[in-house]
Amino acid sequence: MSFESLASLVECCRTEKKEFWRIVCETDMKESGMSDEQEAAKMRGMWNAMLAAADSYDANLHSSSGLSGGDGGKFAGYIAAGSSLCGDFTGRVIACALQMAESNACMKRIVAAPTAGACGVLPAVLVPLYREKKVPENEIIRGLFVSAGIGQVIANRASIAGAEGGCQAEIGAASAMAAGTLVSIHKGTPEQIVYAAGFALQNLLGLVCDPVAGLVEVPCIKRNVVGAVNALSCADMALAGIVPKIPADEVIDAMKQIGRSMSASLRETGQGGLAATQTGRQIAERLSAAAQQQ
Secondary structure, eight states, rough: OOOHHHHHHHHHHHHHOOHHHHHHHHHHHHHHOOOHHHHHHHHHHHHHHHHHHHTOOOTTTTTSSSOOSSSSHHHHHHHHOOSSSSSSHHHHHHHHHHHHHHHHHHOOOOOOSSSSSGGGEHHHOOOOHHHOOOOOOHHHHHHHHHHHHHHHHHHHOOOHHHHHOOHHHHHHHHHHHHHHHHHTTTTHHHHHHHHHHHHHHHHHTOOOOGGGGGGTTTTTHHHHHHHHHHHHHHHHHHHOOOOOOOHHHHHHHHHHHHHHHHHHBBSSSSGGGGSSSHHHHHHHHHHHHHHHOO
């Protein structure tokens, strides 16, 4: 897709009098040569993969490092017990984010949306919406086109790679995609879709990428939860009529500049941040020693 700004997407919605998702879909059709039916089938395949990933979560499965696994099941049990401060729906969002990100760490099939490290954010808000709130599947599919449009602009204008922009580029982008998608599904305007995306990304500006032992587990899995819950709150703010002071495209530009300013130790190298703490280094040394013994 050729869009370089969210503002231009909104302008297309105005001039062509079409919904946000439709503009994204038609633009991709022109570039890919696919039909309307093929585009929908492609996106439905992504959605079905997300559902399958959610259904295949195994709370007894742990990653080869031993750093992750089981927390998604533990949180689901906590929600079922009625103990959550967040309530049932948000609690299920948190559980789904944990489960999806843990499945990634355990080498199970997930959808990189936009990256594997941020794979838990988008399905975490969409799967409970579909199963708990009974949102029709066709609305979810349309929402995924909104996700794709937002993610494409962020990728073109800045980056979605932790190695280039820190975790703000991965979890931040995923959260922006999820927030805009939620607004679209709840019949918000194109402007509100972009407001929500901007809110979500600005809340995560400066988030570093500091994987302990270089693995996409600690703190990555828990950050998927932050991205998902952030998306919920930002979507609600936009739907409530709150207007951001800084345009979303400028937020994306700021994210790019912040990423460039980050030390290389904070961009997926596993050398700074939490990876450089005493415990982080001990974990890395333990895993390195275990690998050498094999």
